[in-house]
Amino acid sequence: MAVQTTRVALFPTCLTDTLFPDTARAVVRLLERLGCSVELPLDATCCGQMHYNTGYADHARPLAAALVSAFAGYDAVVAPSGSCVGMVREVHPRLGAGGTRMYELTEFLVDVLGVTDVRAYFPHRVTYHPTCHSLRLLGVGDRPLRLLSAVRGLELVELDEADTCCGFGGTFAVKNAETSTAMLTDKMWNVLGTGAEFVTAGDNSCLMHIGGGLSRNRSGVRAVHIAEILASTEEDPWVATR
Template identity: 55%
Template sequence: MRISLMTTCLVDVMAPDVARATVTLLERLGHEVVFDKRQTCCGQMHTNSGYYTEAAPIVRSFVDTFEPALETVDAIVMPSGSCVGCVRDQHRLVAQHEGDTELEQRTDAVAAKTYELSELLVDVLKVTDVGAYFPHSVTYHPTCHSMRFLKVGARPLKLLRAVEGLEMKNLPESDTCCGFGGTFSVKNDATSDAMVTDKAANVERSGAEFVVAGDASCLMNIGGKLRRTGAEPRSVHLAQILASTREDPFVPAETILGRAS
């Protein structure tokens, strides 16, 4: 398959290794990955805050970037459940808010080929065992948008359980939010901090070496709290685990998503 990668702006700036891991994984599975350098942002920060008019130029830019490629690529992949949720649900709402029927039709066409990583692997590529090797214990945090918007369900868990050497640990209160929510963590910082404090405590309670999720934003939030409290667990994106092999193992680094062991 020919797959277009939308890295997301947060991954591009804060966690570029997640994008690299996504490419490594898909190419190892025998697929061609293309990258359009015109891409910027999906507009989620604006749409989540209700700024639909301000989001409209961003949505148009997104569509202008990815719609022309629909005839030459089989899918668009984004290593972020929240960004895919924005493309699938909120882009249409922005177009409707602006009364732009043509834009609405274009957003629908792009959304129909846009997938979160675990969706792409399980539903489109029909694979759960990607040949990964990760000899560590992990606990899985299902991010709010992936769980409630996209309904990814057990797809990430199916992928993780097929990883050689990986030990799954139960995350207490796994379905509760980590408190990030983009601008929510800025506008409601005290509430957000209380939420991520509880989440980090549950990650510690799981006894896992790593907390894994499909959204770098949530991992940035949880990982930041874990580091500030001196907790042992580190955060790692699903793509990084799935890209790790015996020949080329994932090595935790001093990045926004993890810290050196």
């Protein structure tokens, strides 16, 4: 049974809010199902990761300060992105912005709420890609796999070379397009080798990259954020909208 956390804020992140709003909605449905009251501060801004990673730390600093201010006073802040959470927890203090009690979704579910069975239902064959920031910076470990393994109807298949980068890396994919595409090709081959219907991850940025490649090649494999799988139930099943 979930441990109720009174004031939980959602940080949807720029990419999710702009391109994949269904993921943010899924996070809210999931957390409310588990007993949380979820709020979305309207003055929350970009975490500044793109600016910082591109060498513009001075531009990232006011964004970091604004984000910390927006989420002050909450028991916890949850984001469906290991990449942005890593920025907030590891880089914001270096920018003098202070800290924010922010969690990547799967670590919040397992470590804070103390659940691995979220009463989800997703009757499909699924493989999981651990994104670089969640794996190496946050150390989420097997939390996503434990959550997926408890989903009724879901067949979880192992991904070869799962811990290799998909090649996105934010602006890396723009500045180093040929290298990024080669890395993506390797990742897609490994995904296709699983025979999965869906590939999932904790970051929409990586899923956009992988899913875009799979779609362009008409592979039939869909990319879906883990939040949307965990929010899916028999009463409220996941519906493909992408």
